[in-house]
Amino acid sequence: MSEEKFDVIVIGGGLAGLSAAYRLAKAEKEVLVIEKGPHCGSKNVSGGRLYTYALDALMGDEWKGKAPLEREITREMLMLMTDDEAMTIDTSVHAQHGQSYSVLRNHFDRWLADQCEELGAMVIGDSTVTDLIRRDGKVCGVVVGEEELEADLIIDAEGVNPLVAERSGVIAPIKLENIAVAAKYVIRLDEKVIRDRFGLEGDEGAAMLGMGSANKGIFGGLFLYTNKDSISIGLVQDSKTWKEHGEHLPTAIEDLKEHPVIGKYLEGGEVVEYTAHLIPEGGFDSFSEFCGDGILVAGDAAGLCMNRGFTVRGMDYAIMSGIAAAETAISALEEGIFTKDFLKSYESRLQKTVLEDFKTLRKGHxxxxxxxxxxxxxxxxxxxxxxxxxxxxxxxxxxxxxxxxxxxxxxxxxxxxxxxxxxxxxx
Structure with missing residues (x-):
């Protein structure tokens, strides 16, 4: 057993985990973030849109002019597609100045990790938590390789496939019907080309969601976000119906790139990144536990992602759940109480900022x-x-x-x- 004991150990260096770590470090708590990738953001995948109310809640004005955001979304596009045509509903949202930006997680998460470290948090990469340590029924640490690390509290933010929490019985195994699978390309294009093709000025950006032939007529859809000098484009497909229809996602996204309408936006671009990712989309009725004795579950690991067809949200919910987890942890540390009953206040905090949305829209999925x-x-x-x-x-x-x-x-x-x-x- 390591002689060093932390106040909180955070599993996962995504937005939920880093947001929790940021708030904890700000409160001068000893916090360790364990990330399996070489650095935070290296393995994190999102379509690419972040709503800034969550950054305001996390950092106040401290992110403004500093965070590596790509383009401010000023153009919303909703596309209905057949095999060779498309109808687009196009809206300018200049009146909603600063509401959301496109982001690239490799840049943004790395920056947020740096902010955590500047406040005193410890962030380590290339490390995988394989198990939880329990003592008298309470989670009190993690196993990383052959090393055991202790903490008063664990925040599990390991992502959509929370193997540690599942194997330890903290949460129920996720079901196929509550998961979507996404494939994404980042395609490099000249900044002027992006502005001209999407009718943008300066750092303005566009967001597009679409449905129809892009996803072979199956539940799912396309997403497209303009970055400074690239376009993020991909497909999201419901895992259960995708499997039942026997479709092949890599083939579908290649077909999407060649679509007569979509192809015009991508023409001449260079593929610089290809990623795939699972997304929790089951909504309110798919939630498992949010806490146990000595542990809180946040972000994608808790299932906090929502697809409404015309918007997809996950990053803002991840940040808000990280804040709620940190506030709960601070309260627990001050009282010296880490029981599940005491940590239930985490769910009450989530209710105010996140869960109400899921309850309202529980029938959407x-x-x-x-x-x-x-x-x-x-x-x-x-x-x-x-x-x-x-x-x-x-x-x-x-x-x-x-x-x-x-x-x-x-x-x-x-x-x-x-x-x-x-x-x-x-x-």
Whole structure:
């Protein structure tokens, strides 16, 4: 057993773990972050959008002008796709100045780790926690290789595949139907090319989410974010339905890059990174435990990620859960109490900043997983209608209602109306 004992050991150097470490170090607690990658951010993958309210909550104004953010998102794009066409709903959001930015985790997480170390936290890379140490039923340390490290409290932020917490029985094993799989490319392009193709100025950025043929008509969708001199683009697919349909994700993302509409944004670019990642998307009803005796679970390890179709959120929830975990840890250290009952205050803190969203939108995941029309019928229907509206071939003009009836012939409008109403209520 190591002679050194920490106040808190954090498993995982992602946004949840580093946010907890930052707050703990700020409170002058002895905290150790153990990251399995060479450095924080080297193995962390996200689509690439961070909502800044979470940074404000974590650091106040200290991040402004310092954090390695890519582009401020000022253009929102929602795309419905068929095999060779697309319809885009395009919105300018200049009025929401500073609300979100694109980020590259290799840069951002490394920077946040540096901030933690400047405050006195210890961050070590290339180290993997393989087990938890228990004494009298309480978690009191971790095993790293042949070394045992003790702490009053452990914060498990090891990510979407929390093997340590699962194997130790702290949380229930994650189910296939609650997991999505994502593949992502980072494609380098000249800054001016990015601005011209997306109609941007300066450091403005664009975010695009899409559904339809991109994901082979299966629950999931594409994401695209503009960085300073690159584009992050990828696919997210529901693991259960993807497996049932026998599709091949690498093939699907290659097809996406060659799509006639998407390809125009990527033309001439150089692939500089390819990654894949699991995403917890089961929502409120998939949550397991958030704490045990001597341990708290945060970020993706706790399942705190949400896909609403038009937005995907995870990084902000990770930061907010890290803050809540740190506040709970500080309270426990001050009282010298680390029982599960005492640590339940962590869930109360999460309720105020994170869990209320998941409770409100608890039916969203089930709706999208069970409505294949979202990814087949509706994109084609929308594009067909737009074709009719803008078609001018010399034939006599027709009222819009006549055009709509022709395009929607044979389609159960009552069923569609019910499905869309269910979606509005769920999402």
């Amino acid at each position: 089930g709706y999208m997983a069970g409505s294949n029309k979202l990814f087949t019928t509706y994109p084609k229907m929308a594009i067909d209608v737009m074709h009719s509206l803008y078609n001018v071939d010399g034939a006599p003009a027709e009222p819009v209602m006549t055009l709509l009836r022709r395009n929607l012939k044979g389609i159960n409008l009552t069923g569609i109306a019910k499905d869309l109403l269910k979606g509005v209520r769920s999402l």
